[in-house]
Amino acid sequence: MKEKEKEKQSLKVVIVGNGKVGFSLAEQLVKEKYDVTIVDMREDSLRRASDALDIMSIRGNGVSAATLADAGAAEADLLVAATNSDEVNMVCCLTAKHMGAKFTIARIRNPEYSMGLNDLKKDLGIDMIINPENATAIEISRLLRFPSAANIETFCRGRVELMGFRIQEGDFMAGKPLYDLSDQVKRLSLLFCAVDREGEVTIPNGSFVPQVGDKLYLVGRPASLDQFFRLLGRYTPKVKDVFIAGGGKVSLYLAAILEKMRMRVKIVEISEERCRHISETFPHTTVICGDGTDQELLESERMSAADAFVALTDRDEDNLIISLYAMQQGVQKVVAKSNRQNYAGIARAVGLDSVISPKLITAAQILQVVRGMQNSQGSVMNTFYRIADGSAEAMEFTVRDTTRHLRTPLKDLHLKNGILLAVIMRGREIIIPEGSSYIQEGDSVILISRGWRILDLNDIYEEEIPMPSAASLNGRG
Amino acid sequence: MNIKLVLKVLGRVELVVAASMALPLACALLYGEDIAPFLWSIAIILCVSLPLSFLPTHSSFFLREGFATVGLIWLFTGVAGGLPFFFNGGGGFNTIWDCIFEASSGFTTTGATILTDIESLPKGILLWRAFTHWLGGMGILVLATALLPSMGVRSHYLAQAESPGPVFSKLVPKQSQTSKILYSIYCVMTAVEVALLKLAGMPFYDALVHAFSTAGTGGFSNRAASVGAYDSAVIDLIIGVFCLLFSINFALYFLVLQRRIWEALKSDELRFFLVVVALATVAIAVDILPQYGSILQSLRYSFFQVASIISTTGFATADYVLWPQTSQYILILLMFCGACAGSTGGGVKCSRMLILLRTIRREIHQIAHPRSVEVVRLEGKVVDENTLRSVLTFIGCYVLILLGAGLIVSLDDVSFSVSFSAALTCLSNVGPGLQEIGPVGSFAEFSPLSKVVLSVTMIAGRLELFPILVLFSRRTWSRS
Numbered sequence: 004m005k006e007k008e009k010e011k012q013s014l015k016v017v018i019v020g021n022g023k024v025g026f027s028l029a030e031q032l033v034k035e036k037y038d039v040t041i042v043d044m045r046e047d048s049l050r051r052a053s054d055a056l057d058i059m060s061i062r063g064n065g066v067s068a069a070t071l072a073d074a075g076a077a078e079a080d081l082l083v084a085a086t087n088s089d090e091v092n093m094v095c096c097l098t099a100k101h102m103g104a105k106f107t108i109a110r111i112r113n114p115e116y117s118m119g120l121n122d123l124k125k126d127l128g129i130d131m132i133i134n135p136e137n138a139t140a141i142e143i144s145r146l147l148r149f150p151s152a153a154n155i156e157t158f159c160r161g162r163v164e165l166m167g168f169r170i171q172e173g174d175f176m177a178g179k180p181l182y183d184l185s186d187q188v189k190r191l192s193l194l195f196c197a198v199d200r201e202g203e204v205t206i207p208n209g210s211f212v213p214q215v216g217d218k219l220y221l222v223g224r225p226a227s228l229d230q231f232f233r234l235l236g237r238y239t240p241k242v243k244d245v246f247i248a249g250g251g252k253v254s255l256y257l258a259a260i261l262e263k264m265r266m267r268v269k270i271v272e273i274s275e276e277r278c279r280h281i282s283e284t285f286p287h288t289t290v291i292c293g294d295g296t297d298q299e300l301l302e303s304e305r306m307s308a309a310d311a312f313v314a315l316t317d318r319d320e321d322n323l324i325i326s327l328y329a330m331q332q333g334v335q336k337v338v339a340k341s342n343r344q345n346y347a348g349i350a351r352a353v354g355l356d357s358v359i360s361p362k363l364i365t366a367a368q369i370l371q372v373v374r375g376m377q378n379s380q381g382s383v384m385n386t387f388y389r390i391a392d393g394s395a396e397a398m399e400f401t402v403r404d405t406t407r408h409l410r411t412p413l414k415d416l417h418l419k420n421g422i423l424l425a426v427i428m429r430g431r432e433i434i435i436p437e438g439s440s441y442i443q444e445g446d447s448v449i450l451i452s453r454g455w456r457i458l459d460l461n462d463i464y465e466e467e468i469p470m471p472s473a474a475s476l477n478g479r480g
Numbered sequence: 481m482n483i484k485l486v487l488k489v490l491g492r493v494e495l496v497v498a499a500s501m502a503l504p505l506a507c508a509l510l511y512g513e514d515i516a517p518f519l520w521s522i523a524i525i526l527c528v529s530l531p532l533s534f535l536p537t538h539s540s541f542f543l544r545e546g547f548a549t550v551g552l553i554w555l556f557t558g559v560a561g562g563l564p565f566f567f568n569g570g571g572g573f574n575t576i577w578d579c580i581f582e583a584s585s586g587f588t589t590t591g592a593t594i595l596t597d598i599e600s601l602p603k604g605i606l607l608w609r610a611f612t613h614w615l616g617g618m619g620i621l622v623l624a625t626a627l628l629p630s631m632g633v634r635s636h637y638l639a640q641a642e643s644p645g646p647v648f649s650k651l652v653p654k655q656s657q658t659s660k661i662l663y664s665i666y667c668v669m670t671a672v673e674v675a676l677l678k679l680a681g682m683p684f685y686d687a688l689v690h691a692f693s694t695a696g697t698g699g700f701s702n703r704a705a706s707v708g709a710y711d712s713a714v715i716d717l718i719i720g721v722f723c724l725l726f727s728i729n730f731a732l733y734f735l736v737l738q739r740r741i742w743e744a745l746k747s748d749e750l751r752f753f754l755v756v757v758a759l760a761t762v763a764i765a766v767d768i769l770p771q772y773g774s775i776l777q778s779l780r781y782s783f784f785q786v787a788s789i790i791s792t793t794g795f796a797t798a799d800y801v802l803w804p805q806t807s808q809y810i811l812i813l814l815m816f817c818g819a820c821a822g823s824t825g826g827g828v829k830c831s832r833m834l835i836l837l838r839t840i841r842r843e844i845h846q847i848a849h850p851r852s853v854e855v856v857r858l859e860g861k862v863v864d865e866n867t868l869r870s871v872l873t874f875i876g877c878y879v880l881i882l883l884g885a886g887l888i889v890s891l892d893d894v895s896f897s898v899s900f901s902a903a904l905t906c907l908s909n910v911g912p913g914l915q916e917i918g919p920v921g922s923f924a925e926f927s928p929l930s931k932v933v934l935s936v937t938m939i940a941g942r943l944e945l946f947p948i949l950v951l952f953s954r955r956t957w958s959r960s
Contacts (some may be wrong), residue, residue, distance in 0.1 A: 278853035283862045289845075290853045304849060 013105040014038065016373070017079045017104070019065035019095050020086030021048045023342055024110060024135060028083060028366045030374065033057055035456060040074045065095040068102070077103040080376065084368060085110040091245070093127050100128030106376065108369060112136050112252055131372060135365040141257030142364060143338050144264065146357050147242045147311050149225075150336035151232040153218065153356030158399045158449050159428050165222045165397055165449075167390065170213050171357055174235060182209040191231055193223025194435050196425045196451045197395050202348075204394040204453055206423045218356070220390055222397075222425045222449060224433055239329040242336060243267060246309035248295030248325055249316035250277050253340065253361065257313065258285050269304065271295040286300060296321045311336040319343050323350050323358075330355060344392065363389070374458050384458075385447065395453040397425075400460045407461050414438035417465040421453040424463070484537045484958075486549045491563045493624045494552050497560050498525040503611055504564070508604030517567035525560050541674075546637025548956055550621060551947040554939045555621060558584035561612050564605060571601040577928040584935035586612030587620070588942035589824060591699020591911030592902075594924045594931070598704050603685060604701040607615025610692040616942065617696025617726070617824035618666050619643065626659035641947045643729065643822065651734045665733050666824075670695040673722045680714045690795075694722045698827040699794030701912035705920060708797040713780055716797055720787040723916065724757065727791035727819030748859050749820050753790075756817065756830070760786045760810050767807045782807075790814040792826040794911025794921030808914060815908045826909030826941055828878055835863060835871045865924040877945050882907050885937045889930045902926075906934045907941040 021043040039058040049060040063070030076099040084092035096107040152166035199218040220277040251274030271291040282290040293300045312329035314322035319341040326339040347358040371387035386399040426449040427434040505518040562579035572595040619642045677687035703709035735744040764782040772778040818827010886903035901913030940948040
């Protein structure tokens, strides 16, 4: 363990651009004890960062070789270029790569670049491109495809999904322990993998009693999840009409995805010029020029008749307020964008579950890479999500021959407390593990972890004190 | 305005007109006819245009000059082209007005005629009549820019004023190069048509006349009964198909030459054009079925007439004035709609009709969503608001000029059908109208005033109104 700690410290990360993404990424990396250096032009922003976090800060322009040398780009294991300008980010990665940075990530948001960039990536010295707006749009489109879930993550190319939903008054689940569920539910191949009760996240076992207001996380086949929501009486028909307030980059990416899914999209945007641009790009989208927070306008455009409402204006506050208004108007599915986590908490308290944060999505994407870099020898982490506001993590690993305890039944294994082996994917088969299940080489497994930072599949085993773990006791949902 | 430069360009272009009289001159020599009319005409044109073409000028040439030059050149060409008719006389060329009308009708590819006895005229004169179609179809100025690249002016202003369609675009960066490509495509297609008509049994001379006429989408024939005189289904088909081919945007042929056939076939305007042709053909065929008895016969006559009218050529294989009223009405609609932009055809143009229809759709959408923002598209590209405005203005203007010209023609105390269809057929550069001025009729009976007004209307229609309208604006002529 100590050796690991050392290894972590030796991993050097340079973040260029202390914006929303840069800062929240730094925050997360510092929490995980990496060496973080932030480069930014603005002195006050740097001071705020170094006051709040244990980092080194360098003032200067990210395209300048001298600044990058100062920041230690030559020895950096990872350089993240996340300034406001795509061009600066590209040049920054190119320079850093030449200086010797091992891995570079550039944030590139302009849709016009993202088309041809994959071919250019290598020449520009960029190892990975992150596009927060596009990632957010993909996330939202997933929510619109399955409107019953508050949030949804996919594993193994969509063959397994993880969904969160809130228990409501009158749900048959409320007030009954999980083992008491009807056979109909038990036959479905799904698992209750986490529960969020007033911010307290636990991994439920069979005797867990769900209460109204709990947010439950389910993992399983998409068809089973659909079936479950049908039993719950919460099955909502497919979303056909989507109403989007705000016409920023996320809206553009989202409209592109939704048009492909043959949904009817209506976008309200305040800037006339922007409206024209959207209308030029998307011939089948209705574009309304007006204030998306103006209730009269929303009413005259029959927002209440839409199947889904997505609030994507620039202001988090506006997004939350109009989302609440949309919920009140009876729109089935409401999604709001909010970069501030504390607002998301407030929103959840009043029943608005689908709050999306581009900042967190991006940070999670990068974190996945960082962790992946550390366990290049062990099992490979394919997917990584943070659920329940980051209190728990869900990840997918491929089992390698270096993984220990292969072919040992789960009931004989001692997993760490707070680790749940949720799904085993063997070929095309999807197994919800029982006591007799085991893992073997070539399997993919989905883990839920609360309070542990798992970098390698071998990290899940409790080594020192053998005792029955929560996971092995965890009943089937 | 830089009047001297305008006159200089005018002089040089008229030289091209004089030079082009060499073809009918040669034809007259070949058939042993009187060549005096051509020699006199060439002499007079040279006397006027040679001094003009060497005027000392300074080179400030802008859109205003471009439009005015084009307008003036076409008006003068109408006069210059009429000189051979005047010196020849006979057949119906009684006054100088008749000659100007006939030449304007030729250069604007209208094909309306004041002749009452076509077949009595010498072959040289009839060839010149058809040749004016060919020259006017692609544009005298386009020819001039292809032949004389260094006219000392920014030639794209000229080409812009002369080429039909809402948006002007070059095929290649150089204007003179673009003109050469257009004329090459034009020449090759004409040659193919001559060959096909010859194969179908037409005499070579007739094939040449009809190919020139079809290429310019004009409509002059050397036979009184037009194409109907040959009474051959094959000839009908060849001419009908070539009418349609010449009324498609030439830029599409350029795409085809670049092996981008799929892109060319995807053109909105082309599809719209073909759909209109197909619908009109079927509708008229059904309507005239009782007159012809057999489906094939009625399809043959209906297709030829639809192709001839929508391409604004104006050939006839049947006297459609005797057809049911619905068929005649459909033909009138086709006259208004016209061919594709960037072709040799006239009318409002399909692309403008498409833009109009899509703007109407947008207007209706706007009632449901008063604050919605929607753009109008054509060929997958966004039509900017300026183009949109100019298209709508154009259509409004077109209707006003149509009604105004009709009013003046009505002074001759003719029926509404005659005055309206005369104005429409001239403005759209079609040729025949309804009733007395139908395919077998003639414009001979009109007063000189009507003939002059209709001549100007034809030129306005060919140049898409504005080059002629600017000539009537005081601002065009002011020094500042």
